[in-house]
Amino acid sequence: MKRPFMSRSLLFVISGPSGAGKGTLVRSLLSKRDHFRFSVSATTRAPRPGEIHGVDYYFLSAKEFTEKINRGEFLEWAKVYNNYYGTLREHVDGFLREGYDILLDVDTQGAAQIKRLRPEAILIFVAAPSYEELARRLKGRGTEDLELRVNGARGELECLSQYDYLIINEHSEEAVATLDAIVIAEKSRISNIDPEICEKIRKEGGMSLS
């Protein structure tokens, strides 16, 4: 079932420091909502053990990445922690055309670019309970550029006011439930529903979703 809601396709953007647990939230949402598609980003970062090209990221050389910038293939791109990351325009537009909702995991620079280009995008910030907890989680998973990432978190939190929603990821079930609530609220927002569908509802007294 692609569209259990009446709303048009929506673009959700998730940001937050490394270690805040965005990945777990994203995986959980995608596993229970098949009206969502995740836009796999391109990056010049080296794959971590277990990461798969085309699933976690498209792992590109610096030359390949630059060529895509020059051809205008990115909806947004940014340098984050010594590497380049970008959202492929065609992926996002393709999924929107097919009627899916989209989830992007991008840093605060990318989120700002997307909000400028697509003001209707819904921006969600995921934070950890504290910097100490963030550092503990990052150490635990052996992330590269540890210090850079913990310091980067301070810069990212400076951008909080550009976001529409905040999720504090302390207990993951609660954070997952909050993300789900945000999705349901946005999918039920009158301004996100096609005016033609609103007209049909007015005429017919409602609409079946099954």
Ligand code: 5GP
């Ligand atoms: P990681 O290297 O831990 O996978 O990701 C590092 C950071 O890059 C995260 O904050 C993540 O949100 C961000 N990121 C991932 N993909 C993109 C993208 O396509 N564009 C931008 N601007 N940031 C991205």
